[in-house]
Amino acid sequence: MNKRSFWTRFFLVMTVLTAAAIFFFSSQPGEESSELSDGVTLTVARIIRPDYASLPPDERQAFLESLGLIVRKCAHFSEFALLGLNVMCLFRLRRRTPGIPRPMPLAAWGASTLYAATDELHQMFVDARGPAFLDVGIDSAGALTGVLLAVLGLSLLSGRIDALE
Numbered sequence: 001m002n003k004r005s006f007w008t009r010f011f012l013v014m015t016v017l018t019a020a021a022i023f024f025f026s027s028q029p030g031e032e033s034s035e036l037s038d039g040v041t042l043t044v045a046r047i048i049r050p051d052y053a054s055l056p057p058d059e060r061q062a063f064l065e066s067l068g069l070i071v072r073k074c075a076h077f078s079e080f081a082l083l084g085l086n087v088m089c090l091f092r093l094r095r096r097t098p099g100i101p102r103p104m105p106l107a108a109w110g111a112s113t114l115y116a117a118t119d120e121l122h123q124m125f126v127d128a129r130g131p132a133f134l135d136v137g138i139d140s141a142g143a144l145t146g147v148l149l150a151v152l153g154l155s156l157l158s159g160r161i162d163a164l165e
Helices: 003-027 030-048 057-093 104-125 133-156 158-162
Strands: none
Touching (some): 030 057
């Protein structure tokens, strides 16, 4: 197996694993999803606010609620940034394959955004979950960030990638 083939398979596997992880998290019922988010939020709260445990209960609750929204939206953004990066790398490595659109960054961003939209629709069928248009926007922005990071990284490695021929 040549290097190009190895990296193509690597990014294909990473894309599938990232999409599967997103699907898994979206399949969690509302209560399970909230428990996971709350646990992550509590960990972040203790890291960024060392005096968290000494705060009065009402201040702790208010801090957790405001931080929880940020943590959840950052999770959306980052998981789709990873998806966008993986899809862009996969498209770039398969650039000579018929059927892959030439404007690869736009295609990678579009594919990732389409997955974000279907992910939100999927949540309509999950207990105590529902679609949120705002989340599609956040996911799409994350995907765009991932695609742009991949374009930057691939540009820096361009000669090496072409040498994989």
